[in-house]
Amino acid sequence: MACARFISLKTSGMVRAFSTLMSPPSKAVFYDNHGPPDTVTKIIELPPVEIKANDVCVKMLASPINPSDINRIEGVYPVRPPLPAVGGYEGVGEVHSVGEAVQGLSPGDLVMASPPSPGAWQTHVVRDKSFWHKFDRRTPVEYAATVTINPLTALRMVEDFVDLKSGDAIVQNGATSMVGQCVIQLAKLRGIHTINIIRDRSGSDEAKEKLTKLGADQVYTESQLNVKNVKSLLDNVPEPALGLNCVGGNAASLVLKFLRQGGTMVTYGGMSKKPITVSTSSFIFKELSLKGFWLQKWISSGNTEASREMVDYLLGLIREGKLKYDIELTPFSEFHAALDKALGKHGSQPKQVIKF
Amino acid sequence: MACARFISLKTSGMVRAFSTLMSPPSKAVFYDNHGPPDTVTKIIELPPVEIKANDVCVKMLASPINPSDINRIEGVYPVRPPLPAVGGYEGVGEVHSVGEAVQGLSPGDLVMASPPSPGAWQTHVVRDKSFWHKFDRRTPVEYAATVTINPLTALRMVEDFVDLKSGDAIVQNGATSMVGQCVIQLAKLRGIHTINIIRDRSGSDEAKEKLTKLGADQVYTESQLNVKNVKSLLDNVPEPALGLNCVGGNAASLVLKFLRQGGTMVTYGGMSKKPITVSTSSFIFKELSLKGFWLQKWISSGNTEASREMVDYLLGLIREGKLKYDIELTPFSEFHAALDKALGKHGSQPKQVIKF
Structure with missing residues (x-):
């Protein structure tokens, strides 16, 4: 195999000569300090690593730049890898070589990192075979690379907090996000209406049109909701029992205003960096x-296998054309251009996915 | 019976002469406009009302002035009786006379309004027999008059939201309130620690001492908690899984700071009239x-019988000396002096209870 190397290692002060299966060197997005991602990250080449008996070496094919990746590099994400680190958290690749005890995975198989874990932004990753989840190769690779975090978050939130039935409704802010787009479609598949709140910005009409095509029942900019009683806008859509908040501040207050008596708001992000303010009477x-x-906590609470089944379900929807979202593929050599887009330097952009 | 009257009524245009059981006239705290309780309320005499076959006429003995009574008169409580109305919501009395079909209740029995309902601040109340809950006459009347709202709220909150075990902890603000005092004692009975937050004010040392005597593990004024990490104060008390908030604003934020990973904060009041502000990361x-x-919603959701069983349990604790709280009895003739105290015109005061 191409990545098997015969080398000599100096171990415990003793020079030993033996044959060891090694990975190729790995080009990686590396950082050894927390700070602005566009300044603290650099592309370096990591030396080959040993492929032990149960390891699988994967040549990475694609990996997205998620907001949480950026927060980890900034150092503001509460759980993050120790420094120095390789960026990225989810992705897919092709099996390059396997350790001698590995069964069920062979070179050429397509696999994804499962659960999502640090170090996805590099050309070669060596991990225990249990870490890799083989997926149907008919799946577009850019979707497989992005399915384990955002679409799965959308699915769990639609399913786990409120017992929604066909005809019920969900209200969400940040509706143009990948999670937001997935919520619209996953809800629609179950006959659940969605009320969607987006930022005021140039292009908001196009954004509304796009979300409506995905199945959104209603889309409002925040300023459109500056009315006395937002519920008067609902028309035939029932008052929502579930609200999803990834923004905070005023956008979270708008979600709360739409919610029906006894409703639940689930917070999964804080893009505005503003806290959530709630009146006493909202609670009482x-x-x-x-x-x-x-999601990370949910998966690590004994749900790795469950998450894989759900990912397969989502990939099935994707292959059937029932779940789609905006993606822009960028070659690894242009990583920092994609990072700038993900950092919002050029306004609202599709999800940036690195192609190795 | 003293309140049986023979009168003639003109009904449906037809003059009929017959005998009807009537209540005595009732002196009542009456208001026909919402506004400041000390200006909009007046004591008036209501005419006798008919005691129908299933009715019970009760001579009221005692009724407290609760914050929600004040809010109903002010018109800021979302559910309130139509105007004109008689104030008050809970209380006890002695059966004065019963309708012909009533069994199980006799003149002289002690009963309480159950569920708590509008119109307790008057000398005589006529309601269907199902409305009255007979209680053990060995109970001090001022406790029976106050047990159905605040102590029951404390009990439900300690029991219903988090599965607490002996050795666990609760953090609460507004700890000197009647609910607060009950939470301390009900928790203590189950081996649950309490961390208590009170306002900065003159007399806070006495308040601390009093709460400690009731069984509080820790008592802090808000300013004492102006430290980097409130959890460093916990010593041998574990991080609380349940927080209780009846204040809002900074006092609610302090409760949130004490809570352990995965903890729950229950809001049951908003004495500061300030909202609750929560960071995104607190949720995620x-x-x-x-x-x-x-409580009102909980009882009306099919829990009237359950609430009576719990009230009996609480009255048992009271008779055994295991549950006590500060009460000041005031004669009905001095209602407006008691109301001024309840309105906070003379600083912190014990719960004001009207004695009829």
Whole structure:
């Protein structure tokens, strides 16, 4: 195999000569300090690593730049890898070589990192075979590379907090985000209406049109909701029982205003960096519940296998054309251009996915 | 019976002469406009009312002035009786006379309004027999008059939101309130620690001492918690899984700071009239849940019988000396002096209870 190398290693002060299966060197997005991602990251070449008996070496094919990747590099994400680190958290690749004890995975198989874990932004990754989840090769690779975090977050939030039935409704802010787009489509598949809140910005009409095509029942900019009673806008859509918040500040207050008596708002992001403010009567008399969702914690609470089944379900929807979202593929050599887009330097952009 | 009257009524244009059981006239705290309770309320005499076959006429003995009574008169409480109205919401009395079909209740029995309902501040109340809950006459009347709202709220909040075990902890603000005093004692009975937050004010040392005597593990004024990490104060008390908030604003933020990973804060009041502000990361990474509790809604959701059983349990604790709280009895003739105290015109005061 191309990445098997015969080398000599100096171990415990003793020179030993033996044959060891090694990975190719790996080009990686590396950082050894927290700070602005566009300044602290650089592309370096990491030396080959040993492929042990149960390891699988994967040549990475694609990996997205998610907001949480940026927060980890900035150092503001509460759980992050120790420094120095390689960026990225989810991605897919092709099996390059396998350790001698590995069964069920062979060179050429397509696999994804499962659960999502640090170090996806590099050309070659060596991990235990249990870390890799083989997926149907008919799946577009850019979707497989992005399915384990945002679409899965959308699915869990639609399913886990409120027992929604066909005809019920969800209200969400940040509706143009990848999670937002998935929520619209996953809800639609179950006959659940969505009320969608987006930022005021140039291009908001196009954004509304796009979300409507995905199945959104209603789309409002924040300023359109500056009315006395937002519920008067609902028309035939019922008051939503579930609200999803990834923005905070005023956009979270708007979600709360739409919620019906006894409704639940789930916070999964804070793009505005503003806190959530809630009146006392929202809790006592409107009986609202506020919770949070963190996919990483959910998966690590014994749900790795469950998450793989759900990912396969989502990939099935993707192959059937029932779940789609905006993606822009960028070659690894132009990583920093993609990073600038993900950092919002050029306004609203599709999800940036690195192609190795 | 003293309140049986023979009168003639003109009904449906037809003059009929017959005997009807009537209540005595009732002196009542009456208001026909919302506004400041000390200006819009007046004591008037209401005419006798008919005691129908299933009715019970009760001579009221005692009724408290609760914050929600004040808010109903002010018109800021979302659910309130139509105007004109008689104030008050809970209380006890002695059966004065019963309708011909009433069994199980006799003159002289002690009963309480159950569920709590509008119109307790008057000398005589006529309601269907199902409305009255007979209680053990060995109970001090001022406790029976105050048990159905605040102590029951404390009990439900300690029991219903988090599965607490002996050795666990609760953090609460507004700890000197009647609910607060009950939470301390009900928790203590189950081996649950309490961390208590009170306002900065003159007399805070006495308040601390009093709460400690009731069983509080820790008592802090808000300013004492102006430290970097409030959890460093916990010593041997574990991080609390349940927080109770009846204040809002900074006092609610302090409760949130004490809560452990995955903890729940229940809001049941908003004495500061300030909203609750929560960071995004409190929801996502600290996995906090925020909910509300409203006793009236809980009882009306099919829990009238359950609430009576719990009230009996609480009255038992009271008779055994295991549950006590500050009460000041005031004769009905001095209602407006008691109201001024309840309105906070003379600083912090014990719960004001009207004695009829």
